[in-house]
Amino acid sequence: MSSESEVTVWDPFVRLFHWSLASGFFAAYFTEDDWMPVHIWAGYIVFALLVLRLVWGFIGPRPARFADFVKRPQTVLRYLNAVRRRQAERFLGHNPAGGAMILALIILVLVTTISGMALYGADAWLGPLAWLLKNTSEQGIESLETVHEFAAHLSVVLVAIHVFGVIWESLLHHENLVKSMFTGRKRVEAIKADIT
Numbered sequence: 572m573s574s575e576s577e578v579t580v581w582d583p584f585v586r587l588f589h590w591s592l593a594s595g596f597f598a599a600y601f602t603e604d605d606w607m608p609v610h611i612w613a614g615y616i617v618f619a620l621l622v623l624r625l626v627w628g629f630i631g632p633r634p635a636r637f638a639d640f641v642k643r644p645q646t647v648l649r650y651l652n653a654v655r656r657r658q659a660e661r662f663l664g665h666n667p668a669g670g671a672m673i674l675a676l677i678i679l680v681l682v683t684t685i686s687g688m689a690l691y692g693a694d695a696w697l698g699p700l701a702w703l704l705k706n707t708s709e710q711g712i713e714s715l716e717t718v719h720e721f722a723a724h725l726s727v728v729l730v731a732i733h734v735f736g737v738i739w740e741s742l743l744h745h746e747n748l749v750k751s752m753f754t755g756r757k758r759v760e761a762i763k764a765d766i767t
Contacts, residue, residue, distance in 0.1 A: 580663055581755040584627055585635050589752055592620050593730075596680060599687075600723055611691060611698070618684040621677060621716030634663070647671045654743070659742045661752050663757060669740070679726045686719040 583708075599613035628637040642650075652666040653659040659666065688713060692700035693707035693715055707715070741748045751757045 576758050576760060577756040578663070578756045578759050580634050580757045582635060583755070584623075584631065586752055586755055588620055588627070590626050590679070592617060592624075595620060596726065596730075600727065609685075614684050614687045617680060618688070621681050621684065624677065634665070637674070640665035641674055642668075642670055644671075654739070655725060657743060659740075659743060663759075665697040666740065668736060672729065672736065676726065676729055676733065679722055679729060683719060683722040686715055686722060690715040690719050703763050720734055 595613050595617040599610050599617060602613065604608040627635055632709045633639050649672075650659060656670065662669075688698050688700050689704055691698040692702075692711065693704040693712050695701075696705045737748045746758060
């Protein structure tokens with residue numbers, strides 16, 4: 572494919588954020604107990620990445636901005652129905668379902684990291700929230716742990732749905748969306764959506 576038929580969609584920050592968030596989240600998810608320092612630092616890195624992404628969602632290039640890809644629920648449902656019928660429109664940036672997933676993942680992983688910092692402060696009296704939560708009751712600590720674990724597990728479910736969606740859209744529109752998240756480039760022209 573010639574470079575004239577491609578355009579840069581994903582800027583370097585979005586691409587670095589995407590893969591760093593995935594790495595940091597799974598580093599935190601699969602470490603604790605004997606690996607607690609790795610778990611904690613991975614959580615801090617994930618939180619910092621999310622804060623930067625929130626800022627970038629307002630000041631970054633158009634495809635990275637929330638205004639470009641966060642759509643009303645009705646629009647998302649219409650798009651999902653079109654996907655089901657294999658008639659979904661191709662988007663250069665995030666499609667409505669992808670935008671909804673990005674927003675859901677950002678919110679859920681923020682809940683995971685903030686509840687983790689709260690749990691660390693309440694249970695170990697360490698971290699940025701220790702001063703606020705060091706007198707938390709045992710029941711409060713258990714509640715924080717429940718929220719933290721539930722949000723982390725639900726995040727993994729959403730990641731699995733996200734990966735399935737990327738594969739489906741790649742087949743539907745005959746393009747490698749994973750590759751585009753490495754190169755930042757996507758083809759300009761549309762190809763009729765159809766899975767054969």
